[in-house]
Amino acid sequence: MHVSVVLFTSDLRLHDHPPLRAALTRPGQVVPLFVRDRGVAAAGFAVPNRLAFLADCLHDLDAGLRARGGRLVVRSGDVVDEVCRVVTEVDAADVHVAADVSAYAQRREARLRRELEAQGCRLWVHDTVNSVVPPGTVAPAASDHFAVFSPYFRRWSGQRLRDTSDAPRAVRVPDSAGSEELPVREGRAAVSEGLPAGGETEGRKRLTAWLRGGLAAYGDRQDDLAGDATSRLSPHLHFGTLSPVEVVHRVRQAGGPGAEAFVRQMAWRDFHRQVLAARPDAATADYRTRGDRWRSERAARADVEAWREGRTGYPAIDAAMRQLRREGWMPGRARLLAASFLTKTLYVDWRVGARHFLRLLVDGDVANNQLNWQWMAGTGTDTRPNRVLNPVVQARRHDPDGAYVRRWVPELSAVEGPAVHEPWRLRGGERAACGAYPDPIVDLSDGLARFRRARGLD
Missing domain, CATH: 1.25.40.80 (Serine Threonine Protein Phosphatase 5, Tetratricopeptide repeat)
Structure with a gap:
């Protein structure tokens, strides 16, 4: 009987899944396989929010497969080693996987192809999955x-x-394909309180x-x-x-x-x-260097910590950073504001911010996270590399009544209307009502002047 392995990576679904559909075009059995990759953990990408969301995804995928007569096979370890082990166990003729773009994924694919060829097993890589x-x-x-x-x-x-496809009606899995227990969300430490279900x-x-x-x-x-x-x-x-x-x-x-x-x-x-x-190196290196001498995380420790904690004194920035910590997510406009403030106003290396986002974002994706950070830092593909987003002007434009700020910065909940965006201008009892909310850690004009000097714009 023909047996195929479908290696699930960042494609944890049954609807419109080209690798699974291709594996099922030939009568036989299929091993739906997910490997908990120790390489991802070693690189620091296995963070609490994404692990919790992943656990939801794997349980849902397993339930969908069981409703169709199958099940999800889960292993842990080196992806290539585990795939080859499963291929041997079930005598699989081929392996199907979705294409990916990171340097790590490209190296993994090349190694997997070599190892499978040595076993007489063919690797099929499918585009338009992700x-x-x-x-x-x-x-x-x-x-x-x-x-x-x-x-x-x-x-x-x-x-x-391409046309899309429905989920398969039936999936037959060999009995010989052994599996670990599925991971669970419950009991995981450091998961954001408002993390959505996966x-x-x-x-x-x-x-x-x-x-x-x-x-x-x-x-x-x-x-x-x-x-x-x-x-x-x-x-x-x-x-x-x-x-x-x-x-x-x-x-x-x-x-x-x-x-x-x-x-x-x-x-x-x-x-x-x-x-x-x-350009796989763009995950860590400037896509277009501007000759920046960024402040390092160590040199700017106090400023970076205030930014991470949402205590910069600029309410829109602080609201965004607190939402990130609470939900593991924030809207695109908030991400741009936070990134502009760190890189342009505080003049801190974009990689510091990108690492923090990847530690918390449930949607933390190397391509979109790193290249959006570079876009905002002016070292990426932005055709206006020296643009600076003024957090007060942006807040007035995109949160005109201050409702977003009051939702995430409770110290300012008593401040009505757009005045909430500049609490340092309040006087007397109004300022006292803001409690321990800090004054700005940097004057915007000073931050802009520092950035312009660093880029040789003066």
Whole structure:
């Protein structure tokens, strides 16, 4: 009997899953395999919020497979070693896996191919599992990737997307494929209190609700901090409990300005993936160096700690950082504000901020996190590398009444209206009512002057 192994990585779903669909086209049995990768843990990426969300995803995936007569096989260790071990145990003829873009994933794929070939087993790598348009599909004539988003988006938008597929009706798993117990969320330390539930079932519910109730206004409200008007689908896209191809199909089917704005954000996600696929070192090194002599984490210890704790004295920044700690997530506009403040106003190395985000973000993704940080730091693909987001101006624009600030900074809950964005200007009893909320750790004009000097702009 023909046996295939489907290696699940960041594609923890049954709907629209090309590797699983390909494995099931031939009569036989399939081993749905997930390996708890010790390499990910060794690199520091196995953090509490993502591990808790992952546990939800694996339980949901296992339940979906059991409803179809199958089960999820879970192993721990080196991914290549464990896949090869399973192949031997069940005498598998081939292995199916989704393509990925990080340097680690590329090395893993190359090693897996070599080891499987030595065993007489074929490796099939499938595109458009975690991307809408695979990296390298569209590229300018003189390069292997686009470095500017606008021309990339024009080409990306013209691509014909593959059709999507339903979840399989049945999955038969060999009895000889042994599995560990599934990990659980309960009892995990240091998990954010407001962390959302994971899993394909939850992701599909959230997508349906978003299409019905949030998409139409997205174009006008995506930066409305208090309105919580984003989709919150990013954790499900990161773990692959939703297919990005299916999401774009369904959003385009809904239509309207909101749909156009949301599809553009999906294109940004693919844009960063194609940059990282071509330049894997951009995860840690400047994509375009500006000759910065950043303040290190050690040199700027007090400022960095105030930023992490949400005690910078700038309410919009502090609200964003406290939401991150409480929920393991924050909206895109808040991420940009926090990143601009750390890199441009405090002039701290972008890698310090990127590491902190990856420690907490449930959707922490190397391509999008690192390259968005570089974009804001001016060392990435931004065509305006010296832009600085003023946190007060931005707060007035995107949280005009201060509701977002009051939600996350309770010390300022008694301050009414837009005055909440500049509490240092309050006098007497109004300032005293703010309790221990700090004054700004840096004057914005001083921070801007330092940045301009460092970049040689004066």
